[in-house]
Amino acid sequence: MSVNNVAIQETPMTQIDFEKVKKKQRTISFFKGMLFLLPSIILFSVFLFYPLVRTIYLSFFLTNAAGETTVFIGWQNYVNLFTSPIFLQSIKSTFLFVLYTVPITIIISLFLAMIANEKLKGIGFFRTVYSSTMGISVAAASVFWLYLFHPSIGLLNMVLKAIGADGIGWLTDPNWALFAVSITTIWMNLGFTFLILLGGLQSIDSYLYESADIDGAGYFYKVRRITIPMLSPTLFFVVTVTIINAFQTFGQIDILTQGGPVNSTNLVVYSIYREAFMNYKFGSASAQAVLLFIIILIMTFLQFKFGERKVHYQ
Amino acid sequence: MTMPISKKIIFYILLIISALVVFAPTLMAFVMSFMSNKDIMTGSLPTSLSFDNYVKAFGQFPLLKYLFNSLIVSIVIMLGQLILSSLAAYAFVFLEFKGRDVLFYVFIATMMVPFEASIIPNFHIIRDLGWIDTYQGLSIPFFALAFGTFLLRQNFKQIPKELREASQIAGMGDFKFYLSVVLPISRTSLLTLGVYGFLTSWNMYLWPLLATTNDNVRTVQIGLKQLQTQEQLNDWGVIMAGAIIVVIPTLILLFLGQNKLQKGLTEGALK
Incomplete structure (x- = not known):
C-alpha cells in the first residue's frame, strides 16, 4: 500500500507500469497454481x-445393456424404486445394518482404546x-467369518452344539443373516476406529487427570467428567x-450372502451393483446411487456443521 | 503417579481377554491354514501341521500372479496419490492466486461423493477407454485424493514461510523448492500417506471386481474370492492359506507403521 502511495506522488507513469507488472505477476502465479493443481x-x-x-442424468432414463440411454422417463425410476418392495427392503436393511453396527463398533473400540491408553508395560503389543x-482386507475378513458361520463345520455352531444348543443358520436364516454380516463388519471396523479413538485419548492433556487425582476422583468419575x-x-x-x-458396505455382502436370504442383506451398494451389473438396468441403479449420494451428503454435512468447531480446515 | 497392583492386574486381565477375542478369528485362520482337511471337518484340534495347504493354494491358483498384480496396482496408486496430493498441497500452502479458496472448497466437496455412487459412469469410462483388464484402469481413478491433500497441507503449513522467501531471494523456483526443500522436510507425512494409500489400495474390492475379467491383472482380493467360490471340495485349509497370504503384507506394514499411521490419521481427520 505504502509503495502505491509513493508511486502516485512521484510520477503517474510508474504507477501504470507497476499495475501492469502486478497484473502480469498475478497471471503468472495463477498459471503456476493451476499447474500444481491441474x-x-x-x-x-x-x-x-x-x-x-x-x-x-442416467437416473432419468431407461438404458440398454451397454449403458446408453434409450428413453427419457423423468422421475419414473425414482417412483418405481419407492414402490418396489425389494428396494424398500434394501433401504430398511441398510438402516438396520447402520443401527446394528455403528453403536456397537464405537462402544467396543472406545473400551479397547481406554484400556490401551493406560501406561502399562507391554501396552504397545496390545495396541498392535x-x-x-485394519490390516485385514474385506475379502479375507469375510472368508474368516464365512467359516465361523458355516452351518455344520463352522466354529460358532460347533460351540453351540457342544453346549447342547441348536446350531444357527447364521447366513441362511433371514432372521440371522443381517446380524451375522453386522458381526463381521463390527470386527472389521474395530482396528480403524480403535486407532482414531486412541489418538483422541492421547491428545487429552494429562494435567486434567492429575488434578482430578489430587481431588481424589475415582476412575469412572474421570471417564464421565474428563474422558468423554x-x-x-x-x-x-x-x-x-x-x-x-x-452405507458403503459391499465386500462382506458379496462374499457372505450375495444379498440373500430373501434379500435380507441386500444393502444399498449391493443393490446398485446387482441392478447395474447383473440386471443391466443402469437407469434404475443410477437412481439408487443418487439416493445413496444424498444420504452420504447429509451425513457429511452434519459432520461439518456440528463438528465444525473442532474441524479446522482453514 | 503409579497404579496400585490390584488395579494393574484388572487392566492386564481386561487387556488379555480383549486381545484374545479381537485376534481370535485371525489366529484361527492362521492355525487352520496349517491343518489337514480331516481335522477341520471333524472339528478336532490340529493333529498334524504342514505347509500342504499353501503348496496347494499356489499350485491350483495363480496366486503369485495375483500378488504381483496387487503389488503393482497398490504401488502405482500410492505413488500417484503422493505426487498429486503433494503438488496440490503445495499450491494451497505456498502459492497465492485468484480462485485458490474456491478450489479448496472444490477439494472438500469431493470428500462428499462416495465412489460407490458414481461407479456406473466410472465403469463405462474405463470400458470406453479400453482400460478394462489394465493396470491403469485399476489405478488411475484413485490418484486424486482430497484426504491426502489435507494431510500434507497440514504438514506443509508448519514449514516456515521465511524458508520460501529466502529461497526466492536465492532465485529458486517453486518446483525446485517443492522438490528439494518441501518434500524432504515432510518425508514423515509422506510416509504416513504412503502407508495409508498402500493399505487401502491393497484391500480394495468393488472396483477390481468390476474392472478385471481375467487372471492377467486380477488382484489378490478378487483372487481370494475366486479361491473361495471355486474350491469345490470345501477345502477350508487351502482357502485360509490363501487368506493368510493376502493379509500378511498389510499386517506387516500396519505393525511397522502403526504409530505414524495413528498420528497421521488423527491429524488429517481432526486438525
Whole structure:
C-alpha cells in the first residue's frame, strides 16, 4: 500500500507500469497454481464430477445393456424404486445394518482404546493387536467369518452344539443373516476406529487427570467428567465415518450372502451393483446411487456443521 | 503417579481377554491354514501341521500372479496419490492466486461423493477407454485424493514461510523448492500417506471386481474370492492359506507403521 502511495506522488507513469507488472505477476502465479493443481483437478473431473453428473442424468432414463440411454422417463425410476418392495427392503436393511453396527463398533473400540491408553508395560503389543483388523482386507475378513458361520463345520455352531444348543443358520436364516454380516463388519471396523479413538485419548492433556487425582476422583468419575467430554470431537468424527462406511458396505455382502436370504442383506451398494451389473438396468441403479449420494451428503454435512468447531480446515 | 497392583492386574486381565477375542478369528485362520482337511471337518484340534495347504493354494491358483498384480496396482496408486496430493498441497500452502479458496472448497466437496455412487459412469469410462483388464484402469481413478491433500497441507503449513522467501531471494523456483526443500522436510507425512494409500489400495474390492475379467491383472482380493467360490471340495485349509497370504503384507506394514499411521490419521481427520 505504502509503495502505491509513493508511486502516485512521484510520477503517474510508474504507477501504470507497476499495475501492469502486478497484473502480469498475478497471471503468472495463477498459471503456476493451476499447474500444481491441474493433475488433481483433471482426475477429479474425469472420475468424480463427470460421473456424478452422469449418474444423475442416467437416473432419468431407461438404458440398454451397454449403458446408453434409450428413453427419457423423468422421475419414473425414482417412483418405481419407492414402490418396489425389494428396494424398500434394501433401504430398511441398510438402516438396520447402520443401527446394528455403528453403536456397537464405537462402544467396543472406545473400551479397547481406554484400556490401551493406560501406561502399562507391554501396552504397545496390545495396541498392535487391537489395530490389527485394519490390516485385514474385506475379502479375507469375510472368508474368516464365512467359516465361523458355516452351518455344520463352522466354529460358532460347533460351540453351540457342544453346549447342547441348536446350531444357527447364521447366513441362511433371514432372521440371522443381517446380524451375522453386522458381526463381521463390527470386527472389521474395530482396528480403524480403535486407532482414531486412541489418538483422541492421547491428545487429552494429562494435567486434567492429575488434578482430578489430587481431588481424589475415582476412575469412572474421570471417564464421565474428563474422558468423554474431551473426546467428543473425535467421537463425533468416528461416528460419522462409521455411518458413512456402513452405507458403503459391499465386500462382506458379496462374499457372505450375495444379498440373500430373501434379500435380507441386500444393502444399498449391493443393490446398485446387482441392478447395474447383473440386471443391466443402469437407469434404475443410477437412481439408487443418487439416493445413496444424498444420504452420504447429509451425513457429511452434519459432520461439518456440528463438528465444525473442532474441524479446522482453514 | 503409579497404579496400585490390584488395579494393574484388572487392566492386564481386561487387556488379555480383549486381545484374545479381537485376534481370535485371525489366529484361527492362521492355525487352520496349517491343518489337514480331516481335522477341520471333524472339528478336532490340529493333529498334524504342514505347509500342504499353501503348496496347494499356489499350485491350483495363480496366486503369485495375483500378488504381483496387487503389488503393482497398490504401488502405482500410492505413488500417484503422493505426487498429486503433494503438488496440490503445495499450491494451497505456498502459492497465492485468484480462485485458490474456491478450489479448496472444490477439494472438500469431493470428500462428499462416495465412489460407490458414481461407479456406473466410472465403469463405462474405463470400458470406453479400453482400460478394462489394465493396470491403469485399476489405478488411475484413485490418484486424486482430497484426504491426502489435507494431510500434507497440514504438514506443509508448519514449514516456515521465511524458508520460501529466502529461497526466492536465492532465485529458486517453486518446483525446485517443492522438490528439494518441501518434500524432504515432510518425508514423515509422506510416509504416513504412503502407508495409508498402500493399505487401502491393497484391500480394495468393488472396483477390481468390476474392472478385471481375467487372471492377467486380477488382484489378490478378487483372487481370494475366486479361491473361495471355486474350491469345490470345501477345502477350508487351502482357502485360509490363501487368506493368510493376502493379509500378511498389510499386517506387516500396519505393525511397522502403526504409530505414524495413528498420528497421521488423527491429524488429517481432526486438525
